[in-house]
Amino acid sequence: MPSKLKVVPNARLGAGCRLVGTRRNGHRSTSRRGATTLLVSDHESTMRRGFLNGKKESKDDGREVNDLSTTPAAASKTKSRPTGPDIAGNIYCTIPEDAAPGEQVTECYIDPTRRAALNKIPGFPQPMQPPGEVLFRLGESPGKGMGLFATRKIKQSELISDHRPLLLSPMSLRLPMHVQMAMVLGGRDVLSESIENLVQRMTPSNRARYMALANSHPEAGAELGIFQTNCEGTRALNEVGDVVIKKHGQCRFSTVCDVISRMNHSCSPNTSTYFIKQSFSWRVWATRDIEEGEELTSSYTIMLASASTRQRMLADYAFQCQCPACTDASASNARRAKIIEVDFNPELGLKWINDASLSDDWLVEKCHAQIALIEQEGLETSEEYWEVFVTLMRVYLCLGDIKTARKWAARAYECQWVHLHREAVDGQDVALVLDEASMEYERHIVWCSRVKEEQ
Secondary structure (H helix, E strand, O other): OOEEEEEEEOOOEOOOOOEOOOOEOOEOOOOOOOOEEEEOOOOOOOOOOOOOOOOOEEOOOOOEEOOOOOOOOOOOOOOOOOOOOOOOOOEEEEEOOOOOOOOOOEEEEEOHHHHHHHHOOOOOOOOOOOOOOOOEEEEEEOOOEEEEEEOOOEOOOOEEEEEOOOEEEEOOEEEOHHHHHHHHOOOOOHHHHHHHHHHHHOOHHHHHHHHOOOOOOHHHOHHHHHHHHHOEEEOOOOEEOOEEOOOOOOOOEEEEOOOHHHOEEOOOOOEEEEEEOOOOEEEEEEOOOEOOOOEEEEOOOOOOOOHHHHHHHHHHHOOOOOOHHHHOHHHHHHHHHHHOOOOOOHHHHHHHHHOOOOOOOHHHHHHHHHHHHHHHHOOOOOHHHHHHHHHHHHHHHHOOOHHHHHHHHHHHHHOHHHHHHHHHHHOHHHHHHHOOOOOHHHHOOOOOOOOOOOO
16 A cells, blocks of 8 residues: 655754755755655655846746846756656646746646646636736845845835746655655655656746756755755645645645745745645735835744744754844844734634723734734734734724724735635635625624623
């Protein structure tokens, strides 16, 4: 009977779904960590990032983009384009299959059941929604190698990029035992072979972009080493129609996207990303106002962890973070600890609703204090930011103030990087409050619950 085999880089587990590696963007490790190993584990993880060197050129569809691809260091030989199912039960396919000239495509290694389920999404893949102009450029980042920089001022919640990844691959495989043993004994490496096949299936332009990405694991080979260095995990495909992976908190697929791979780390990042399965693309948003010339950053760690914990998580990348949250660690640690001290969940609201001794502004004051702390620490990317806006929306519903409730509902909705995956779980009422053509908000369970009855 097949057993579940995970093939991942030899590296330490990091934040959430990420498998912490030895390099991000311009941070190079001189160690030989990252050799491919076999792990049988329930943990799902991923590595990501890298950087590209190159020049600006025109995109296939005529729009100018910061295409940073260069001549690949190792040219790939032409191979056959297998379609499968292979020994792991997966197939190779291109999404979209009938791409228009110049349309972005992704080479995928995926189970056929999930691929069929994706096709049932109306209009799949739906059109991407990129901004009308390129909002970033590639440039030197002092002490970090290369990075992305804003070409104009970018407002909070503004969409920076919407790109399909170059490839998508599962993070674990179900392989017969004899195949696992052959891999352990130095035989056929199924993961390496699948990544090589994906790269060979790419268009020449996409292959050049992929091969120009950083490779912190040359001992793994060009294609697999680049994948290990730059892949980004997504949970978005854990549930597609009737196809469901029960462990929703874990990443099951990895992608490589040349835009996301170029961003350097910050413990107070100014961008956030989310994979949209309907369009099969990664969106990148500004999580706060970004000035022209400012570097676009993302976090490689658990943002609310202490500075020492974050530094340990970054150790495998062979650089020491020098952001303000790390250089003034004592003050930053205190603020981050305070942010997680109060859980802005519905239970906190119920406590306020049911305790007449608490003033009407008791919860409002807590919320504004939380917002101030989050913005001082530059943690607008966090889910806590969205949660406090939703809490304020419900506070003003309790007070019967729909105008102010809508103000905070709009702030929550603008945090698309969180709202897209929280809306269906605990944010359904945001849309209800924002609907100005409806009075359905008056049917909300907390509507006017703190309004004193007239004597």
